[in-house]
Amino acid sequence: MAMPEKLELTELTTLKRLPERGRFEREVIDAIIDSALICHLGFVVDDQPYVIPTICARVSDTLYVHGSAASRMLRSIGDGRRVCATMTHIDGLVVARSAFHHSMNYRSVVVLGSARLVEEDDEKTLALDAVVDHILPGRPSEVRAHTRNELAATKVLAMPITEASAKLRVGGPVDDEDDLGAPVWAGTIALRVVAGAAVAAGDLRPGIAVPASVRAALSR
Amino acid sequence: MAMPEKLELTELTTLKRLPERGRFEREVIDAIIDSALICHLGFVVDDQPYVIPTICARVSDTLYVHGSAASRMLRSIGDGRRVCATMTHIDGLVVARSAFHHSMNYRSVVVLGSARLVEEDDEKTLALDAVVDHILPGRPSEVRAHTRNELAATKVLAMPITEASAKLRVGGPVDDEDDLGAPVWAGTIALRVVAGAAVAAGDLRPGIAVPASVRAALSR
Numbered sequence: 001m002a003m004p005e006k007l008e009l010t011e012l013t014t015l016k017r018l019p020e021r022g023r024f025e026r027e028v029i030d031a032i033i034d035s036a037l038i039c040h041l042g043f044v045v046d047d048q049p050y051v052i053p054t055i056c057a058r059v060s061d062t063l064y065v066h067g068s069a070a071s072r073m074l075r076s077i078g079d080g081r082r083v084c085a086t087m088t089h090i091d092g093l094v095v096a097r098s099a100f101h102h103s104m105n106y107r108s109v110v111v112l113g114s115a116r117l118v119e120e121d122d123e124k125t126l127a128l129d130a131v132v133d134h135i136l137p138g139r140p141s142e143v144r145a146h147t148r149n150e151l152a153a154t155k156v157l158a159m160p161i162t163e164a165s166a167k168l169r170v171g172g173p174v175d176d177e178d179d180l181g182a183p184v185w186a187g188t189i190a191l192r193v194v195a196g197a198a199v200a201a202g203d204l205r206p207g208i209a210v211p212a213s214v215r216a217a218l219s220r
Numbered sequence: 221m222a223m224p225e226k227l228e229l230t231e232l233t234t235l236k237r238l239p240e241r242g243r244f245e246r247e248v249i250d251a252i253i254d255s256a257l258i259c260h261l262g263f264v265v266d267d268q269p270y271v272i273p274t275i276c277a278r279v280s281d282t283l284y285v286h287g288s289a290a291s292r293m294l295r296s297i298g299d300g301r302r303v304c305a306t307m308t309h310i311d312g313l314v315v316a317r318s319a320f321h322h323s324m325n326y327r328s329v330v331v332l333g334s335a336r337l338v339e340e341d342d343e344k345t346l347a348l349d350a351v352v353d354h355i356l357p358g359r360p361s362e363v364r365a366h367t368r369n370e371l372a373a374t375k376v377l378a379m380p381i382t383e384a385s386a387k388l389r390v391g392g393p394v395d396d397e398d399d400l401g402a403p404v405w406a407g408t409i410a411l412r413v414v415a416g417a418a419v420a421a422g423d424l425r426p427g428i429a430v431p432a433s434v435r436a437a438l439s440r
Contacts, residue, residue: 037310040260042271049269051262051306053328086271090257095434099352099363100370108273132319143319143404150320172421184363185431186424190416201392201406211405214315
């Protein structure tokens, strides 16, 4: 199913607070998802919500999730119950003249929906390649194909990106008029994630060069 | 109530998968919470879980949350229902010889429990100062005190840190024996969050120096 360029507001994704920060354009949502290394996946078991960090990737209108807490998570949510996947980037600290107006610049997306367990090997392969490619673009073509055992041992969830919204804050502090004359510094501090060096595994055979995917990650 | 040095495993916090990655020492849990800029807070409304990124801070055995989605969140979870707060640090990418063994190095904490709405001005002040201090240590002493109106306009949730667990992965890739001879690079790429420059607000009065709290943040 093709997703409209701009998602319809549903009762659930309508922002209740600071609606001017909400964005529903497909390209804004996709860009935030595609640049997030992980999502935080929320699901409910016996009235207790759990929020688990997990690797994910988008393919067209589907969000694939394949995570380290896979066992409990998949047992709990492959049955079609409602879940929530949230991606967040912290872009900076907003330093205001009053404690009250301190804030952060950020971009986040919330995807609501039901997840299905991916059963078919072809879709599973697509999803796993997407997950690796998402984290390290180009890497799937540098490694061997998945084995049948690996596919059998791997569980993947798929979630449609149909009920989603983005929220973001940019810019400097917004202080109260009364505080503007105070001798107090205000401004922003940008934050970003940077890569260190590529450190070879202790058991790497000699003479193997750092591949293109890793070189690209270092220069991000 | 003092929290034991090592939290008891409960049925909910017992890790179901890769239990060797689980850590329950108080100092490990505290360090992960204290170095996280935000948590992802999970709560349930009408069987739909929501996961919202929000600013938080620990004071002793209490996690205080005060977030941008405060309105819906607080209406929904101040009533004592179960919530989950998760903090995650991504420390690096783990590049393996097979797609299957790609991973990430990370540290995360999951706190389960019920949240109460903080009503008392003294505790609210403590919590709000803790939140600002958490993000920018020393900042509360550089700004004026909260006004009564600000306290009235602010809602804060408190959650006991009694049912919590940490999970982490460190180190290089763990490849299959059969892949060790392959001519494929493997290793790790460390990731970290760095601060850019301090950018003064457009309406900052001339002659106000960058304060100690901001200078400290820049050198982190």
